[in-house]
Amino acid sequence: MLVATFPVGTLQCNCSIIACPETKEAAVIDPGGDPDEIVNLCKEHGLNVKYLLHTHAHFDHILGSRAVKEKTGAKICLHKGDQWLYDNLAMQCGLFGMKSDTPLPVDNYLNDEEELQIGKLKTKILHTPGHTPGSTCFSLNEHLFAGDTLFKQSIGRTDLWGGSFDEIIASIKNKLFKLDDSTEVIPGHGENTTIWSEKKKNPFVS
Ligand SMILES: [Zn+2]
Ligand SMILES: [Zn+2]
Incomplete structure (x- = not known):
């Protein structure tokens, strides 16, 4: 599996590209800005981008989606709970x-527990409301793309539109902490961590 993660846009959202090395089918997670950089990297690796997967619809995670879709034809995927935020991008x-x-x-709605096929890879969709009503994480082999739900020793804000502290804590404890301790967490901002490390050191949920 090919994985590249790099910060994009003014709020430095972590954008990831995941790809099946055999078929070259790929997905871009959170194309929040710098669409040319994203498209060029996919071209360099000869990737056929099938999906644009959004962990949620805050602007810093979706600002590059239109341009990346226009250049790759990939399908825009989002949980229905964030449709209203998506529609209010300008606001x-x-x-x-x-x-x-x-x-x-939006082309495809993301549903909890469903699997998406990317070439020979399968990524599992985990609906993890709290930061936003439609916040979603993507589990792929030993990686978790956590959006703004779980950060290294922190959690996402819950004081914005539709946020809920109780829900984000429940999402992390009941869904993310059920994954293997060794799972590498790639958050929406900042450094990677692991499930084990967050269970031990995250002051919000440990
Ligand atoms: Zn956010
Ligand atoms: Zn963010």
């Missing part, structure tokens, strides 16, 4: 003094 950006293009329609 979100306005609060940060930024402008945005109108987002393209």
Whole structure:
């Protein structure tokens, strides 16, 4: 499996590219900005981008989606619980003094516990509400793409639109902490961690 993670956009959202080495089918997780960089990296590796997977619809995770879709034809995927945030991209950006293009329609809704096939890889969708109602994590082999639900020794904000502290704690404890302790967590911002390390050291949930 090929995996690349790099920060994009003004809020340095971690964007990841996951790809099946045999078929070259790929998915981009959280194309939050710098669409040219994302598309060029996919081209360099000869990847056929099938899905744009969004952990949630805060603007810093979806700002590059339109441009990446226009250049790759990939399907825009989001949990239905965040449709209203997605539709209000311009309002979100306005609060940060930024402008945005109108987002393209969502192609596929992400459903809890479903698996998505990317070439010969399978990624499992985990609906983890709390940071936003439609927050979703993606589990792929020994990796977890956690969006803004779980950070290294921290958790996502719950004081924004539709956030819930009780829900994010339940999502982390009941879903993410059920994964293997050795799972590498790739959060939406900042450094990687592991499930084991967060169980021991995260002050919000340990
Ligand atoms: Zn967020
Ligand atoms: Zn974020």
